Amino acid sequence: MKTAEEIVRDVRNGATTASSELDDALLAIKARNDELNVFLYVDEEGARRQAESVDAAISRGEEVGPLAGVPVAIKDNMCQRGVPTTCSSRILDAWRPPYSATVVERLLAAGAVPVGKTNLDEFAMGSSTENSAFGPTRNPLDPTRVPGGSSGGSAAAVAADMTPLALGSDTGGSIRQPAALCGLIGVKPTYGLVSRYGLIAFASSLDQIGPFAKNVTDAAMLLEAIAGHDEMDSTSLPEPAPALVTHVNDGVAGKRIGLVRDLVDGADEDVVHSVERAAEVLAAAGATIVELNIPEFRLGLSAYYILAPAEASSNLARYDGVRYGLRVDADDVTAMNEATRTAGFGDEVKRRIMLGTYALSAGYYDAYYGQALKVRTMMIAAFARAYRDVDLLLGATTPSVAFELGSKVSDPMAMYLSDIFTIPTNLAGDAAVSVPFGTGEHDLPIGVQLLGPGRSEAQLFAAARVLEIAEGR
Amino acid sequence: MTLPGDWEMVVGLEVHTELKTATKMFCGCANKFGAEPNTNVCPVCLGLPGSLPVLNVRAVELAMAIGIALHSTIAPSTFHRKNYFYPDMPKDFQISQYDLPINKGGYLDLPDASRVSIERAHLEEDTGKSTHLGGTGRIHGADRSLVDYNRSGVPLVEIVSGPDIRSSAQARAYASSLRAILIATGASDGRMEEGSMRIDANVSVRKPGAPFGTRCEIKNLNSLRSLQRAIDFEALRQIELLESGGTVRQETRHWDENLGATSTMRSKEEAEDYRYFREPDLVELVPSDEWQHRVAEALGPMPSERRSSLIERLSAPSETQLDAVEVVIDLGLETYVHAALDANADASLALARASNELAAGIESLGNVSLSAFTSTVLLEQSGALSATQSKTVLGELLRVGGDPVTIAKSLGCEQLSSDSLASTVASLIEENPDEWERFRAGDEKLAQFFIGQVMKRTKGQANGKQVIAELHARR
Numbered sequence: 001m002k003t004a005e006e007i008v009r010d011v012r013n014g015a016t017t018a019s020s021e022l023d024d025a026l027l028a029i030k031a032r033n034d035e036l037n038v039f040l041y042v043d044e045e046g047a048r049r050q051a052e053s054v055d056a057a058i059s060r061g062e063e064v065g066p067l068a069g070v071p072v073a074i075k076d077n078m079c080q081r082g083v084p085t086t087c088s089s090r091i092l093d094a095w096r097p098p099y100s101a102t103v104v105e106r107l108l109a110a111g112a113v114p115v116g117k118t119n120l121d122e123f124a125m126g127s128s129t130e131n132s133a134f135g136p137t138r139n140p141l142d143p144t145r146v147p148g149g150s151s152g153g154s155a156a157a158v159a160a161d162m163t164p165l166a167l168g169s170d171t172g173g174s175i176r177q178p179a180a181l182c183g184l185i186g187v188k189p190t191y192g193l194v195s196r197y198g199l200i201a202f203a204s205s206l207d208q209i210g211p212f213a214k215n216v217t218d219a220a221m222l223l224e225a226i227a228g229h230d231e232m233d234s235t236s237l238p239e240p241a242p243a244l245v246t247h248v249n250d251g252v253a254g255k256r257i258g259l260v261r262d263l264v265d266g267a268d269e270d271v272v273h274s275v276e277r278a279a280e281v282l283a284a285a286g287a288t289i290v291e292l293n294i295p296e297f298r299l300g301l302s303a304y305y306i307l308a309p310a311e312a313s314s315n316l317a318r319y320d321g322v323r324y325g326l327r328v329d330a331d332d333v334t335a336m337n338e339a340t341r342t343a344g345f346g347d348e349v350k351r352r353i354m355l356g357t358y359a360l361s362a363g364y365y366d367a368y369y370g371q372a373l374k375v376r377t378m379m380i381a382a383f384a385r386a387y388r389d390v391d392l393l394l395g396a397t398t399p400s401v402a403f404e405l406g407s408k409v410s411d412p413m414a415m416y417l418s419d420i421f422t423i424p425t426n427l428a429g430d431a432a433v434s435v436p437f438g439t440g441e442h443d444l445p446i447g448v449q450l451l452g453p454g455r456s457e458a459q460l461f462a463a464a465r466v467l468e469i470a471e472g473r
Numbered sequence: 474m475t476l477p478g479d480w481e482m483v484v485g486l487e488v489h490t491e492l493k494t495a496t497k498m499f500c501g502c503a504n505k506f507g508a509e510p511n512t513n514v515c516p517v518c519l520g521l522p523g524s525l526p527v528l529n530v531r532a533v534e535l536a537m538a539i540g541i542a543l544h545s546t547i548a549p550s551t552f553h554r555k556n557y558f559y560p561d562m563p564k565d566f567q568i569s570q571y572d573l574p575i576n577k578g579g580y581l582d583l584p585d586a587s588r589v590s591i592e593r594a595h596l597e598e599d600t601g602k603s604t605h606l607g608g609t610g611r612i613h614g615a616d617r618s619l620v621d622y623n624r625s626g627v628p629l630v631e632i633v634s635g636p637d638i639r640s641s642a643q644a645r646a647y648a649s650s651l652r653a654i655l656i657a658t659g660a661s662d663g664r665m666e667e668g669s670m671r672i673d674a675n676v677s678v679r680k681p682g683a684p685f686g687t688r689c690e691i692k693n694l695n696s697l698r699s700l701q702r703a704i705d706f707e708a709l710r711q712i713e714l715l716e717s718g719g720t721v722r723q724e725t726r727h728w729d730e731n732l733g734a735t736s737t738m739r740s741k742e743e744a745e746d747y748r749y750f751r752e753p754d755l756v757e758l759v760p761s762d763e764w765q766h767r768v769a770e771a772l773g774p775m776p777s778e779r780r781s782s783l784i785e786r787l788s789a790p791s792e793t794q795l796d797a798v799e800v801v802i803d804l805g806l807e808t809y810v811h812a813a814l815d816a817n818a819d820a821s822l823a824l825a826r827a828s829n830e831l832a833a834g835i836e837s838l839g840n841v842s843l844s845a846f847t848s849t850v851l852l853e854q855s856g857a858l859s860a861t862q863s864k865t866v867l868g869e870l871l872r873v874g875g876d877p878v879t880i881a882k883s884l885g886c887e888q889l890s891s892d893s894l895a896s897t898v899a900s901l902i903e904e905n906p907d908e909w910e911r912f913r914a915g916d917e918k919l920a921q922f923f924i925g926q927v928m929k930r931t932k933g934q935a936n937g938k939q940v941i942a943e944l945h946a947r948r
Contacts, residue, residue, distance in 0.1 A: 077523075099524075101523060198523040231527065234526065320558060333560055360749075
């Protein structure tokens with residue numbers, strides 16, 4: 001499978017066409033989609049039109065975008081005009097958005113070819129892509145195991161060589177955790193770097209769209225194309241997209257990197273070993289490694305499971321059967337709302353709506369939501385303190401390699417714990433990257449996590465590239 | 474209305490006003506009343522999945538203008554979500570301001586010199602509009618409900634007064650002064666019948682000096698008249714209840730205009746838990762000093778100031794003059810009156826012509842220059858034009874503009890010569906000997922009789938003062 005960088009180069013110099021790259025992608029999807037359940041919808045017609053328009057532009061000698069001809073998979077919680085968008089939920093039955101997310105518009109403008117919508121945990125709530133109304137996605141590296149979640153479909157699309165690039169969304173680790181479990185680069189950008197306009201909200205103050213790729217340069221290319229201020233998103237950062245691709249080989253010489261014990265301890269032995277080996281590689285490349293304890297990180301999970309469900313309980317109120325999606329008729333409007341939501345939402349979504357509603361209720365707000373906000377403030381302060389001393393932080397992405405399908409579905413707490421190392425970054429609104437580094441049991445990939453302050457993506461990519469080179473990629 | 478015994482009512486008003494912006498509060502859809510249902514809508518104001526709000530800067534400016542006019546402190550503010558399910562609210566939450574409103578504190582001075590404090594004036598979005606057909610006609614039990622989302626996301630400011638109002642008349646005066654301010658700031662058109670200004674009243678009663686009683690909130694007050702009637706009804710209801718040994722339950726009550734009564738909508742126990750929390754899709758709103766200054770600069774003087782600067786020029790103003798002043802201030806006609814007064818015109822005459830003739834033709838006011846109005850008033854005052862002629866000339870000015878003297882000539886309303894006036898008066902004296910004798914004996918009322926007769930005969934072309942002069946000369 002060619003990298004995105006190679007496809008753009010070959011499409012531009014005429015060695016291949018966008019249409020023929022699309023054919024390859026569609027063939028790869030056909031070959032394994034039934035087995036893995038990666039794509040919920042393949043937009044063959046739309047993709048064909050976009051590929052042909054890129055090819056036509058090239059044949060007319062026109063300038064084409066930085067992702068010209070690259071097939072891209074899109075997590076099915078981002079709106080694309082006229083294309084079914086489900087969030088893997090029955091409640092959005094048959095809904096086709098009349099508008100496209102800013103990221104989709106930017107992909108099209110960059111010449112990329114969106115090929116279809118990928119499976120996810122319903123409304124991005126989960127860590128295994130098993131909470132989908134349309135069945136679980138399987139890990140292409142071992143189909144008895146999960147690809148992680150919630151962006152499991154997008155991770156699997158890249159891992160199965162269906163598309164070189166995919167978009168996911170990361171609210172508490174939903175890009176980095178599946179990237180780790182599928183052996184990919186996964187990026188959670190700084191909050192506000194990528195517009196959320198058209199991303200169907202789970203927890204608005206935490207959600208962020210980011211790339212999956214097989215290598216650092218491809219990830220940087222995709223992030224560069226979608227980042228930058230968008231006037232449709234009030235929380236969007238004011239600056240234009242940062243230059244990332246030109247900095248991937250900047251290295252880490254002179255950087256101070258903190259190995260955070262709280263982001264390693266408790267993980268499987270193989271995982272701990274990978275992180276420590278990564279520290280050695282970075283040190284050998286000229287970075288100074290310091291060991292840090294940031295005990296606040298251990299509070300992240302409980303704060304997250306108050307804040308995210310609270311926002312979700314409000315964000316998901318609109319699925320009431322009145323305007324679009326599923327409607328289950330009943331005697332009056334309240335009964336219709338109830339019947340629709342009862343039939344339309346899966347168990348995990350209902351669990352979180354109830355948790356969130358409770359946490360915001362009069363008499364409980366201060367003890368739960370108010371308290372969680374304070375923890376979030378502590379988390380931001382803890383990161384800020386760490387970044388006064390070091391440039392970047394290092395830890396594990398997940399406590400273990402990909403686990404078996406069904407092994408955690410009956411134990412929500414065990415499932416929640418797989419995000420314990422990724423959640424702090426979302427609470428702080430900072431950036432982090434998961435880089436495949438080493439393997440664990442059954443030769444399954446391990447993800448090492450690099451964390452940085454807001455807008456440190458270029459530095460994170462440069463550090464990730466150092467690890468990538470050490471792995472011979 | 475006076476309350477029985479020594480009971481006193483305590484009233485606070487919550488006024489919602491739609492802001493007169495070109496577009497809605499969080500999207501680019503037109504903010505327009507009366508369009509085809511569901512035509513001014515987009516993903517944002519329909520709350521479609523994935524859509525996000527972007528704050529309309531003009532709405533913020535109008536909210537600040539209201540705050541400045543009400544002497545509020547403009548403060549850094551945030552938006553919250555007020556969560557509850559209702560079909561005409563597309564996100565099933567309303568974006569509003571909660572603990573940090575844009576305008577804090579302030580006051581409004583009423584024409585009777587009383588002062589009502591303002592607690593806050595905050596920004597929020599409007600909902601869509603439901604119509605329930607068949608069955609009960611209300612949401613539960615209707616055959617069908619239709620929703621129009623054109624109003625969804627229209628910017629609103631909610632102005633909350635302190636519990637300072639002590640009578641329904643004062644409540645009405647407050648609402649009417651506030652309405653004048655909303656119109657003067659350009660924030661709203663103040664049309665209660667179109668719902669662009671909506672009022673809820675919190676009413677309780679107590680004995681003087683006692684702590685506040687339990688209050689009821691009254692909704693569905695669609696006119697100043699209903700406001701006043703509903704408050705009186707509610708205060709009496711509470712007094713009767715208390716005097717017969719009952720207690721007032723805190724609840725929301727619905728005013729029925731036809732029945733002239735309030736009835737329970739929902740009790741406090743049934744009240745929703747709105748689960749307010751910070752709206753994560755919007756950032757803190759911090760209007761810079763420079764921005765506030767620019768908004769303040771652009772604001773003209775408020776109605777109360779304009780009213781007092783006009784009244785200052787009247788010596789011992791009569792009730793009639795004061796009524797005219799209200800009309801003139803409401804409609805912003807005082808520059809005409811000031812111009813006429815500058816030219817030493819008679820105040821009553823200038824006020825009458827402005828509050829009647831100019832007010833009637835307000836939509837074509839642009840045709841009437843200040844000097845044309847002043848000349849017309851002075852021509853009437855000097856007797857060169859009769860009252861009827863003066864009104865006709867103003868009508869023509871409003872219709873086509875121009876110069877009053879030329880218009881008067883072209884309409885043939887030149888004054889009767891004094892010779893023909895004298896001969897008309899002479900013949901009328903001859904024809905009405907009894908009346909003339911009574912006038913000569915000192916009955917001044919008869920002057921009006923003769924003026925009427927002269928006007929009739931001359932088709933309004935005579936000047937009343939000259940008729941009186943002629944009568945006196947012959948007495």
